[in-house]
Amino acid sequence: MHDLDIHVCLVEDDETIREGYEYLIGNAEGYKITGSFASYEDAAKKIARCNPDVILLDVELPGISGIDAIPKLKKLVPDAHIIILTVYEQELMIFRALANGASGYLTKDTPPKKILASIKEAMEGGGPMSSHIARMVIQSFQRSEESPLTPRETEILEQIATGKSRKRIAEELFIDLETVKSHIKNIYSKLNVHSKADAIKLAKDNKFI
Amino acid sequence: MHDLDIHVCLVEDDETIREGYEYLIGNAEGYKITGSFASYEDAAKKIARCNPDVILLDVELPGISGIDAIPKLKKLVPDAHIIILTVYEQELMIFRALANGASGYLTKDTPPKKILASIKEAMEGGGPMSSHIARMVIQSFQRSEESPLTPRETEILEQIATGKSRKRIAEELFIDLETVKSHIKNIYSKLNVHSKADAIKLAKDNKFI
DNA sequence: ATTTATATCCCCCCAAACAAGGTATTTAAT
DNA sequence: ATTAAATACCTTGTTTGGGGGGATATAAAT
Structure with a gap:
């Protein structure tokens, strides 16, 4: 049964807080706390022997931060799913956590039932997130609707952002090199920039591309 | 009450399927179906008068696809939240939907209760997703752990991917132009490529950057 | 103690790419 | 009939890119 x-x-x-979670999870049917630590340094020594399926990880920790702990924990227990559990809702924090390998991201106001469900969800290959977090993640994909660029210009700027030369872009879009140049001129003038890098940065910041 | x-x-x-949803949502406390359409073209004519808070949108539609319908619907009813409801789980489809402005993405095997909860969640600013979808979205943020590139090389390749010239990268990293060139040479040789564009593509495909 | 990896800096070359200044045609939409 | 978008052409001048050859200091690993 235990296994x-x-x-x-x-x-x-x-x-x-830790004791609260211990109580919640320890008493829930189908869940077992196999380790409980106050810092990454603490966890590092023993966590491999705990055989965790899921690790609930805080971001603000003494010593190594939770964010930086993610890849280290992943190395120690590659099969464990890490769920970040925190009060922070800054975009940067969220994206760094996910980039570092977290499987989920919950805020600390998450109700107990949802926490338990999220643990199971992570284990089954899902990506549990607080709803507000999920929306932020989704929004990071979205484009602005008021781009000054035409569809063709947007397409070309996207190609430029992949590092392709104008010549190559021309070939791949089946248009003349001169046409590509024209588009770029127009892009620069619309965005008020004078270089690839500035155009890409501005377009990305404003979600034109 | 109705309002x-x-x-x-x-x-x-x-x-x-549509009738199934009509039945489900129409009979649920707190929900009201104010419009039901078989295509975007159909919806376009009348949907503004339906005052939808949430639109459940299929992706495979006759005429304009659901994906392409998203920005058009957003224009017709800017305050509505659009949830994609589909059998498709292809990454490309998902990311295009989100980029086009969808607030959520559910697969059609979603249980009725979760559908109702998702509608409410979308309305309240959340980003409802099927758990499998959520994981795919999260994974799109993640880096590979087996990059052959050193941290410095990765950093420089990232800068290159933003369109910056070697000179500018050198200035911003406070190192010599020659150092940047050396790194780039090493990057190319490690990745077995001979151009920016190829290096960026390969690195992105393999999530090195 | 000695490799190895990483990060740093230097020199050469030359073709290619880039940016900015124009002008002009065709098509599609309003 | 007018506008906006996409297309193509020309000139001029500067910068960058990619390849080649090296060197050195430091830290980590063995």
């Missing part, structure tokens, strides 16, 4: 339980480890420096 | 209900519109060509 069918989902093995959960905690890394959270606030003792009160 | 407190969440106004939902459907755009789905399969009549059986």
Whole structure:
């Protein structure tokens, strides 16, 4: 029976909060706390022997931050799914966590039931996120609707952003090199820039591309 | 009372499925179907008068595809949240949908309760996704752990990918132009490529950057 | 103690790419 | 009938890119 339980480890420096989670998860059917640590350094020593399926990880930790701990934990227990559990909702934090290998991102106001569901979800290959986080992630994909660029110009700027030369872009779009140049001139003049790099940066910042 | 209900519109060509959703949502407390259409063209004419809070949109539609319909619907009813409801789970489809302005993405095997919850979630600023979709979205942020590139090389390749010239990169990293060139030479040789564009493409495909 | 990897800097060359200044035609949409 | 978009051409001048050959300091690994 025990082996069918989902093995959960905690890394959270606030003792009160940690005990709260221990209580919640430890008493839930099908879940088992196999490790509970106050810092990454603490966890590093023993977590491999805890065989975690899921690790709940705080971001603000003494010593190595939770964000930086993600790749290290992944190395120690490659098969574990890491869920970030934090009060922080800054975009940068979220994206760094996900880029570093987190499987999910929950805010600390997540109700107990949702936490348990998220643990299971992560284990089954899902990507549990608080709804607000999910929307931020989705929004990061979205384009602006008020781009001054025409569709063709946007397309060409996208190609430029992949590092392709004008010549190559011309070939791939079956148009003349001179046409590509014309488009670029127009792009620069619309965006008020004088170089590839500036055009790309401005376009990305404003989600034109 | 009626005005407190969440106004939902459907755009789905399969009549059986559409009727199923109509039944589900129409009979749920707090929800009201204010429009139901078999295609974008159909919806375009009347949907503005339906005042939808949330639009459930299929991707495979006769005429204009659901994906392409998203920006058009957004223009017709800017405040509506669009949730894609589909059998397709291809990465490209998902990212195009989100880029076009969808607030959520559900697969058609989503249980009724979750559909209703997702409608509410979208309305409240969340980003409802099927768990599998969420994981795909999260994975799109992640880097490979087996990049052959050193941290410095990765950093420089990232800069190159923003369109910056070697000179500018050198200035911004406070190193000599020659150093940047050396790194680039090493990057090319490690990646077995002979141009910016190829290096960027390969690195992006393999999530080195 | 000695390799190895990383990051740094230097020299050469030359073709190719880039940016900015124009002008002009065709097509599609309003 | 007018506008906007996409297309193509020309000139001029500067910068960058990619390939080749090296060197050196430092840190990590063995």
